[in-house]
Amino acid sequence: MTDLAALTVAIEEGDRETAVALTREAIEASEDPGTILKSMTAAMATVGRRFEANEIYVPEMLVAARAMKEATALLEPLLVGAGYRPDSVAVIGTIRGDLHDIGKNLVGMMWKGANIAVVDLGTNVTPERFVAAAREHGARIVGVSALLTTTMVGMRDVVDAVRASDLADVRVIVGGAAVTADYAAQIGADGYAANAASAVGVARSLAGGAQAP
Numbered sequence: 001m002t003d004l005a006a007l008t009v010a011i012e013e014g015d016r017e018t019a020v021a022l023t024r025e026a027i028e029a030s031e032d033p034g035t036i037l038k039s040m041t042a043a044m045a046t047v048g049r050r051f052e053a054n055e056i057y058v059p060e061m062l063v064a065a066r067a068m069k070e071a072t073a074l075l076e077p078l079l080v081g082a083g084y085r086p087d088s089v090a091v092i093g094t095i096r097g098d099l100h101d102i103g104k105n106l107v108g109m110m111w112k113g114a115n116i117a118v119v120d121l122g123t124n125v126t127p128e129r130f131v132a133a134a135r136e137h138g139a140r141i142v143g144v145s146a147l148l149t150t151t152m153v154g155m156r157d158v159v160d161a162v163r164a165s166d167l168a169d170v171r172v173i174v175g176g177a178a179v180t181a182d183y184a185a186q187i188g189a190d191g192y193a194a195n196a197a198s199a200v201g202v203a204r205s206l207a208g209g210a211q212a213p
């Protein structure tokens with residue numbers, strides 16, 4: 001059995017090599033991907049707490065995030081699964097001014113795993129780009145991520161831009177550590193999910209069985 005506690009520590013310490021090796025080992029040992037993922041996200045929670053307590057600074061947070069990204073990339077094929085046939089399309093991105101993308105990437109992976117085609121716009125995405133990409137790809141879902149209290153206010157602009165466009169069937173789902181269900185309701189978003197697993201149910205119910213073009 002893989003030492004998943006050691007995986008958590010490796011990510012916290014930004015030890016990419018160990019994090020990747022332990023993730024490979026866990027996958028080869030057929031550990032449940034959800035359990036592996038939990039041990040990774042636990043590391044990010046600790047890193048956040050330590051940053052807040054001024055025990056670590058941005059560089060340490062950055063190396064931890066890099067270790068996390070490399071390790072989660074190995075999990076993607078397992079989370080997405082084989083025989084992927086999309087039945088709706090989502091565009092997803094991190095809001096303008098915000099560079100955090102780990103949570104957004106996980107939501108994208110879970111959506112792909114749920115047969116939703118995902119167009120990932122990356123980070124620092126303007127409302128106009130969300131709308132243009134949704135139109136271009138015939139998306140039913142626009143997923144917006146924000147991790148900062150200073151950037152989450154921009155989510156309202158995405159909702160407003162979608163409403164002001166000709167995309168009447170597009171539903172906006174918001175999430176990210178800074179966002180709450182109350183805030184989502186306040187800005188008029190159609191959906192909110194606190195984590196990548198619950199984002200699947202929310203997207204499915206809002207996509208309403210629309211077919212990919």
Ligand code: B12
Nearest residue numbers: 048065099100101102103143145148149175176177195196
């Ligand atoms: C890693 C990290 C970084 C990395 C990001 C690297 C990367 N590629 O993402 C780096 C070092 C770059 C960084 C920079 C900064 N960071 Co930072 N960062 C973090 C940290 C430690 C972890 C975030 C993370 O990846 N979590 C793990 C993922 C899995 O969780 P998640 O993002 O919340 O996503 C889940 C849910 O929220 C949800 N979700 C997420 N997105 C979406 C989208 C949709 C549509 C849905 C439905 C759901 C959903 O599902 C996800 C999976 O379950 C957090 C602390 C924390 N606990 O959040 C601070 C944190 C977010 N950062 C913080 C700060 C202050 C900063 C900086 C301003 C620091 C600085 N002084 O420069 C900069 C800002 C840079 C910028 N312009 O964006 C603060 C924010 C405070 C606030 N409330 O505004 C935090 C909370 C740390 C703290 N406790 O103070 N950071």
